[in-house]
Amino acid sequence: MIRTMVRMRARPGCERGVESAWRAVAGQSGSLAGNLRRELLADAADPRAFVVVTEWADESALRDFENGPVAARLADALRPLCEAPAPGDYRAMRDPDGTTPAMVFVDVEITVPAARRAEFDRGYAEVTERMAGVPGYLREELLRSPGSDTHHIFAEWRSEAEFYRWIGNPAHAQEEAGPIAPFLLKDFRRRLFHPAAHPDDRREPSTTGKEIDVHTTTDVLIVGAGPTGLTAAVELARRGVDCRVVERLAMPSGQADKAIGIHCRTMEIWEDQGIVREAMNTGIWLTGNMVFVNGVETHRMSWELPELPYAHLGLPQYETERLLTERLATLGVRPRRGAELTTFTQDGDGVLATLTLAGGGTETVRAKYLVGCDGAHSRVRELLGLTFTGGLGRFPQLFMLGDVDVDWDMPEGHLLRFLHETDGRMDGMLVCVPLRGESRYRIATLAPPRFFAQTGGRDAPPGFSEELAAPTLADVQAALDHLAPPGTRASNLRWSSVFRISHGIVDRYGEGRVFVAGDAAHLHPPAGGQGMNTGIQDVWNLAWKLALAVRGVAAPGLLASYETERRPEGEEIVGRAVRMAFTEELDRDDLKRQFLQEMGMLLSYSRSPLVGESLSAPDALRDGPAPGDLAPDVGGLHRRGVGHPLRLRDLTRGTRHTLLVYADRSAAEAEVAAVEKLCADVRRLACGEIEAYLLASPDAHVPAMLNPPVVRDAAGEFRARYGVAGSALYLIRPDGHVGFRSQPVDADALRKNLHLVFGGAR
Numbered sequence: 001m002i003r004t005m006v007r008m009r010a011r012p013g014c015e016r017g018v019e020s021a022w023r024a025v026a027g028q029s030g031s032l033a034g035n036l037r038r039e040l041l042a043d044a045a046d047p048r049a050f051v052v053v054t055e056w057a058d059e060s061a062l063r064d065f066e067n068g069p070v071a072a073r074l075a076d077a078l079r080p081l082c083e084a085p086a087p088g089d090y091r092a093m094r095d096p097d098g099t100t101p102a103m104v105f106v107d108v109e110i111t112v113p114a115a116r117r118a119e120f121d122r123g124y125a126e127v128t129e130r131m132a133g134v135p136g137y138l139r140e141e142l143l144r145s146p147g148s149d150t151h152h153i154f155a156e157w158r159s160e161a162e163f164y165r166w167i168g169n170p171a172h173a174q175e176e177a178g179p180i181a182p183f184l185l186k187d188f189r190r191r192l193f194h195p196a197a198h199p200d201d202r203r204e205p206s207t208t209g210k211e212i213d214v215h216t217t218t219d220v221l222i223v224g225a226g227p228t229g230l231t232a233a234v235e236l237a238r239r240g241v242d243c244r245v246v247e248r249l250a251m252p253s254g255q256a257d258k259a260i261g262i263h264c265r266t267m268e269i270w271e272d273q274g275i276v277r278e279a280m281n282t283g284i285w286l287t288g289n290m291v292f293v294n295g296v297e298t299h300r301m302s303w304e305l306p307e308l309p310y311a312h313l314g315l316p317q318y319e320t321e322r323l324l325t326e327r328l329a330t331l332g333v334r335p336r337r338g339a340e341l342t343t344f345t346q347d348g349d350g351v352l353a354t355l356t357l358a359g360g361g362t363e364t365v366r367a368k369y370l371v372g373c374d375g376a377h378s379r380v381r382e383l384l385g386l387t388f389t390g391g392l393g394r395f396p397q398l399f400m401l402g403d404v405d406v407d408w409d410m411p412e413g414h415l416l417r418f419l420h421e422t423d424g425r426m427d428g429m430l431v432c433v434p435l436r437g438e439s440r441y442r443i444a445t446l447a448p449p450r451f452f453a454q455t456g457g458r459d460a461p462p463g464f465s466e467e468l469a470a471p472t473l474a475d476v477q478a479a480l481d482h483l484a485p486p487g488t489r490a491s492n493l494r495w496s497s498v499f500r501i502s503h504g505i506v507d508r509y510g511e512g513r514v515f516v517a518g519d520a521a522h523l524h525p526p527a528g529g530q531g532m533n534t535g536i537q538d539v540w541n542l543a544w545k546l547a548l549a550v551r552g553v554a555a556p557g558l559l560a561s562y563e564t565e566r567r568p569e570g571e572e573i574v575g576r577a578v579r580m581a582f583t584e585e586l587d588r589d590d591l592k593r594q595f596l597q598e599m600g601m602l603l604s605y606s607r608s609p610l611v612g613e614s615l616s617a618p619d620a621l622r623d624g625p626a627p628g629d630l631a632p633d634v635g636g637l638h639r640r641g642v643g644h645p646l647r648l649r650d651l652t653r654g655t656r657h658t659l660l661v662y663a664d665r666s667a668a669e670a671e672v673a674a675v676e677k678l679c680a681d682v683r684r685l686a687c688g689e690i691e692a693y694l695l696a697s698p699d700a701h702v703p704a705m706l707n708p709p710v711v712r713d714a715a716g717e718f719r720a721r722y723g724v725a726g727s728a729l730y731l732i733r734p735d736g737h738v739g740f741r742s743q744p745v746d747a748d749a750l751r752k753n754l755h756l757v758f759g760g761a762r
Helices: 015-031 059-066 069-081 114-131 160-167 178-184 227-238 264-273 276-282 317-330 379-384 449-454 473-483 527-551 560-581 591-598 669-673 675-685 717-722 747-755
Strands: 002-009 035-043 049-056 090-094 104-111 137-144 150-157 189-196 214-223 243-247 284-286 288-293 296-302 312-314 339-346 351-357 362-372 393-407 414-422 425-434 440-446 463-465 489-505 514-516 612-615 657-663 690-696 710-712 727-732 738-743
Touching: 002 059, 015 035, 015 049, 015 069, 049 059, 059 069, 104 160, 104 178, 114 137, 114 178, 114 317, 150 160, 160 189, 214 227, 214 351, 214 527, 227 243, 227 264, 227 317, 227 527, 243 339, 243 362, 264 276, 264 527, 276 317, 284 425, 296 591, 339 362, 339 379, 362 379, 362 527, 379 514, 393 473, 414 473, 425 473, 440 473, 473 489, 489 560, 527 560, 612 747, 657 675, 657 717, 669 675, 675 690, 675 747, 727 747, 738 747
Parallel strands: 214 243, 214 362, 288 414, 362 514, 612 738, 657 690, 690 710
Antiparallel strands: 002 049, 002 090, 035 049, 035 137, 090 189, 104 150, 104 189, 137 150, 284 312, 288 296, 339 351, 351 362, 393 440, 393 489, 414 425, 425 440, 463 489, 657 727, 727 738
């Protein structure tokens, strides 16, 4: 028997068309001699990816099919619906025949009822993380049969012997497969296959797993498929920039061992990207925090502030990566996993990067720009020769994490922090972060002394340790006994680890055509949950500038402003996180302001050379957002033809700058009439990268047939929040910050500001 597996990727919006075309033509193959199976499977990680699986009695039957009319009709039906095939999309395999090939495929077929799909998905994500360290294991993919409960886990192993050695260990069912063990108890089928060359060697064989050496080009190469790299890719792809994401790890992380807290500003970004609803449906709300010192509650604060567009969300990092990966797939980009950056060179025109592939080959990528989002141990940072200002700081303590159920009487949804002080010195800390599930928490505390002994006196490296034994439930309970309220009990330890905290910021955020972002640029303690959120903010700032540079319309200094704007913010966040790690560090006079700062809502680029203003009087626009500040959202806007009030974000959302020209009844008629020409001018100067609106007060006179859309400030919220009167304008950047403002409208000053951003401005 010979099996073929052909991977296809639907063009955007053609997913259902692929399924329909397959059903219409594939049924005709059943009458062909030697056909044993034909099935279309969907890739669980990519909604646009499909795998056609066929099985044939022998190679002759397969050859007859591929040379016959049914295969031709199937190709004709699918070709306009799918992207061009890529190397490795075709694989042939056969039943084991007693030989010892260099590779073995394992197909595990299971049934997952629809009602338990979410439970399985969470468990499977954890399994893939655990499998990463199993000897002989290479990679796997999860495939689903559309319209049914049948799932296939299709894995590749280095050898059949290593696979059987793994399943022969009775502990494997709990140690690696445990999270999905209930689904393996019934309706379970496992089949092994050896690689096979295509019968007439016309297609790429999958015999050794070695991938061919290839050369590709792209606009932007992104190294790292964590939240930072995926966000960068989404933003570039939204702007039509060709980008590639490469990731050293063969499988995405399935363990909730990293960032959990999603800040309000990140939620606003996700609203713009189109994933905020899915995030809210998947996570839980963190509704407040409480701090205890030596058992006494010192402060409590609700995080559900009415002025915030979103509260603080709790979402494991693997879910964040899943949502971003799915969004990226809708834009036609899939991360290339098992591809590790080894070196790169750059010149005045671009970057030449060399990747080592998990299958044994290499790939050379020519890109206009490279962005290193490859984490704390960044290869991009190393190759650029970036150093940490003042050196990389390290806390001497080891910390442990654990996910447990906690039985206590504490408010639901609150982050809890317990500190112990002796003679004014903090000598104990315990942080408990709520997770999805009844009374489930992530526990972070100092590791017991025996873990220091395990290091043998050596300096433990930063990050999570795979060398030290995992903490036990007894370790977690001991920490609760010492710091939590009396009688607190922990149970059901699902995962634990030991880690070491480093902190620092690089001296530069890039050089030439190469940039770093996220943990590749700055490391800090988890206090305040700043790490992942800051990385997302980094590339939110960088991506729109890179897109303009790729198009050739960026001003000469635009890309340099990435470091100018983001590095001071990184310095401030690192310093604040270090101070908070072992102190109470609370501004008791203004807890709200401190929380808003942590949520990213007070972020300002007021010192950036890109922002500016032109004011007729010192107190003009005094009550509005200053240049560089985030543009606050307001409601109560009305546009003709729309039957409901609009928000300002309905106008500013998207990938371009937004020009808001305001006029009320006192504005001169000539000023209002000049808006049409102004808007046409700035669109031309900004190479079409500006949307423009006239925001008029309810009683303002607006000439008929005015070109920019007219939106009425019906509730007066814009006037009040932006401090405008008469005529004024605000230029909002794609990242939501105020780029320029003037009162009254100053067209010349606006044009000068545009010169700082757009190279095509004249």
